[in-house]
Amino acid sequence: MSAIEYTKKNKFLKIGLFIGLLALSTVSCNDDFLEKTPETDIDAGNFFNTEGDLNLYIYNLYNFPSTGIYTADAYNLTDNAFSTGNVELKTMMTTNPSSTTITGGWDWGQLRNFNFFLAHFRRANAAEDRLNHFEGLARFFRARFYVDKIKRYSDVPWIDVPLEANSEDILFAGRDPRETVVNHLIEDYEFAMNNVDVSAPKGAVNRWVVKADYARFLLYEGTFRKYHAELNLSESADELLQKAAAVAKEIMDSGTFSLYSTGKPNEDYGSLFASADLSSNPEIIFGRFYQANVLNGDSGEGVFGNYETYPQKDLVQAYLMKDGSFYSSRPNYQQNEFVEEFSNRDPRLYQTFAYPGWVLVRSGTYAQGTGLYVQQLAKNFSGYHQIKGFYNTTDQDVRNNMDVPLYRFAEVLLIYAEARAELAQLTQGDLDITVNKLRDRVGMPHMTLNPPMDPVEAAKFPNLSSAQRSELLEIRRERRVELAMEGLRHDDLMRWEAGKVLEKEPQGIYFASLGKHDLTGDGVPDIYLLPASQSIPNDKETNSLGKVLQYYRVGTFGQDVSVFLGGANAGNIQIIEDVGTFVAPKYYYRPIPQQQIMLNPNLKQIFDWE
Template sequence: MKHRKMIWVITSFFVVITLTNCNKMDLQPTDQYTDENFWLSAANADLMVNMAYNQMYSADKMWDDEALSDNVFEGRSNTAQRVIRNGNADPSLGRFASEWEAAYGGLKTCHIYLDNIDRVPNIPASVKEQRKAEIRFIRAFLYFRLVNFYGNVPFFTEDISLSESRTLARTDKATVMAFIHQEFDAAMQLLPSKGNLSGADKARVTKGAACAMQARAYLYENNWQMVATYTDSLINHQDKFGSYSLFPNYAGLFTVANEYNSEVILDYGYLIDKKTWSKYYDAAPLSVGARLNAYAPLQELVDSYILLNGKTIDEDPSYNENNSYVNRDPRLAATVIYDGSQLQKPDGSMTTIRIRPGSGTPDTYVNASSNSTATGYYMKKYYDVQANATFQSGLNIIMIRYADVLLMNAEAKFELGMMDASVWNQTIRAIRSRAGFTDAGALDYPAGLPTAQMRRLIRNERRSELALEGLRYFDIVRWKAGPEFLSGTVHGAKFANNNTSYIVLDTRKFDEGRDYLWSVPRSEIDLNNNLLPNNSGYGN
């Protein structure tokens, strides 16, 4: 079995496979696969598993999800994410259709595999059961994306024909979520633990991944008791799931040198000479080789990082917005490139990035429509110094990691009224210590902090720890906090009007009656009226 990074072979391969019923009296072609001969090969079946992994997630999905949030600004064009955030989306928006089509394409792969794998000879029973569990995990993950974007969706658990797909109505979200939970639980029992995988198989789905994703699924339902149950299980029973721990170096988490480290529970694999992603070609500083900047962090993200003493910038009277990058959460420097940041160049040397107007470098802020940054910042997390000249990167994208499990545990215990010094020390304190905090004001349990302030602290900790990892938008949606974070003017650095005011960018709009769910794509409604009524606010 090849590493799941080897999935590039499947694209051209699948073009020639005909997954349709054939008349058994017909002569079988010798130069292409058919439904009759494809499933005679264990290697072919593994290629289908690889294809399903390929359809599950990607770097592009992560970055596009992040662009839906209040962390970043897409400034070069009117992208689908920007249209959504500015309140101008309608059912014909391309992102609504592409997300739907990609998920159902992946589901078809899963269903075809599950419908046919028992026909394949010469696969050990244990391997077959493991592959089935992997596919069931991927299928649950795809349905999870669908319901979080669209709410009620067409739901089925075996392959269906095109004509059948045009007659299905939408199934309520609760029913689909019940299935998702069932599948994650089933996969958890059948998948191997992290310690039982090695070599090329170490990127496969494990018991720990199923447990962590189950916790995330319950998190998005605000089912705090179940979140606590599954995160406690993963934290306290590593004999069952494998050994996970916080990687000692926060910035080092997101480098090729440290792939598959102790914190990674599940990632999406890339390989520099075979399968790559290239977001940083349009996101890195121009001085290190990017062609332009189309995707940059917002001032609102920068402002969310606390000071080294544990206070927010609004709480500490000594905070100086004209010298705003000193004494800040170390994760800021690991996530965002600001004026004066150090960055490694591809040749291994270090360079200082100068962005402030008047600096006279290619990275200098000019205006929101220039080739350089529109916000006065550049992204740093996932910057790959080993990428080639056009920033084709083989760096894996982490889908879920142990710090997220700790943060879920902290939030659930708080919402259940169980937050205390012990929980704090195991979760928030551990995460902050790893980040580089040493001040007691940041590390010690804030006993007596009012409920609203503690909730805000825990939520902001998620933002700081997980920024630019594609999760922020989903957190805002589950908190029903759209008006707080996704409405109003968004800003860049204090570089406007001779460095006296913050850059003013888009004015975003969030409609509480509409924007927690996406529209069913117009193209799908045109083919199947049973998908109506559409989600509120989008018409029919």
């Protein structure tokens, strides 16, 4: 049975569990995997009878993301993308946050669902290996739940039994140490890794998904402990990194997956994010699979930009030149205009960003309409637009059919390479089976040991402690470029203790002067920048192609203009006047909402939260 068939069947499944004790809020499966189901009480004695019952219950626990990965770099706040929307960390950095203003995230309803299953599933009439498979799935989902809680709060209560009305010892428990909780969730991962089925229906979790998610967490926790001195857990970091490398290598050595490549370096990478069928793609470990008019996909027009989210210049500048050299080594690279900064770059840049000469088919909210791409500039936007994950077609059925890759073999390769470099154990052989495989796909030169050090990247991460510092910097770059706009950058910055990177003013494209500018690369001007003192004329100029120039009045924050520019007559597009301050270590965590502290005085705030 496919994931779509499960979804249709699950519409009629009524699994929901009582939790409302002490304002613990119920979290049911959302439309990120299965449609939300009605809630009712379930009698364990009457339900857990067959393997079919176990399947139905388990599928109600799926809560993987979907097309939201393509805008998560902006909504979670990173140096990849920015948002005009209400982003939690952006608000924190520009206000004086407290436990009375940061109130989301402390929800535990889904945990009871995992624990309820684990307490009763063995009533089912099924063979031992099948029971172990289902136990592994439930423990996998519980581990993922706790990973999110660890990331947000660090120390949290570990609960592995279903809460009942008389569970006062649990309901009024304090926070357990991070190390204790991580040890428990690692036990869950290990059990799942050894017992979940190797194969599964399309869209369902199998053993490889468990291993990929486990390796992702091990790298996260190992580097987080290494770089966050406030935890006093650095001595255990290497053990986790060794395990991350080992689990990733198991996936690599299995021969089950490989990078998708048809020998088209200018297309293969981008096609992963605009495919109607990823089910047989050798790179996809796990994805969201859609079918028009049954389970509709479509990433939405907002992915492209000019809604709330948009890419930043900092990401554009991270891509290497086509010859493998640093873009930042170009003379006066910071003053390159749009056409020049897209010249002779890593092909992944052109498969992630709209580039000079790109053609827009699906205009949607883009006022300038379809055709040859010319930036639609606006206040608080960068002027860059995203095409990775943007379905550039007017056919709604085609868009609804697009699958979303959630765990790619490419990430596994990067996990292995980074863990090895953090441990100062990276070899040329390691690079050749990881980073250089990624570069081969897009026709980029190979990375070697002892690469030159990019001073821009070195300044961004001054706390690197590995003996293979230059290698690690380049692996971090490779990870950023390969996984850009897939929702992983925020966690990367947090685990690397790089929150201060977010204090850098986000910027957009550069204009060397006012007046006319070519944005398509054909040498013909497309837009006209006017100073704030001038009005846009009624009789607009037409270029040699017969196109009316787009006019914009530019100025600084506070002026009534179309675009904010860094200087009076030249500069980068400015996005926000005050990006704020990242308070470390406090902002690497969130407070427990004050209401919960009042309900349970045994819960204490940590890391200077009040």
